[in-house]
Amino acid sequence: MPEQSCPECGAAFFYDSATKRYACKGCGLYVTKDELMNIKDRQRAGPDEYRKRKQQQSEYLEWWLSAKEK
Numbered sequence: 001m002p003e004q005s006c007p008e009c010g011a012a013f014f015y016d017s018a019t020k021r022y023a024c025k026g027c028g029l030y031v032t033k034d035e036l037m038n039i040k041d042r043q044r045a046g047p048d049e050y051r052k053r054k055q056q057q058s059e060y061l062e063w064w065l066s067a068k069e070k
């Protein structure tokens with residue numbers, strides 16, 4: 001699998017094989033591969049909706065990262 005990088009901040013993604021999602025430690029982005037492609041469209045088309053969704057992902061990422069450390 002080719003390495004993915006965050007469309008938002010350019011940092012490397014962590015791939016979580018359990019949920020099949022990519023997580024960015026740089027900005028908190030947390031997406032599936034399909035969502036990753038949608039984000040690139042969304043960044044051009046609807047920045048407000050995109051930010052709202054990103055906030056939710058950021059909260060989930062905090063939980064996810066803290067759970068992994070245990």
Ligand SMILES: [Zn+2]
Nearest residue numbers: 006009024027
């Ligand atoms: Zn990022």
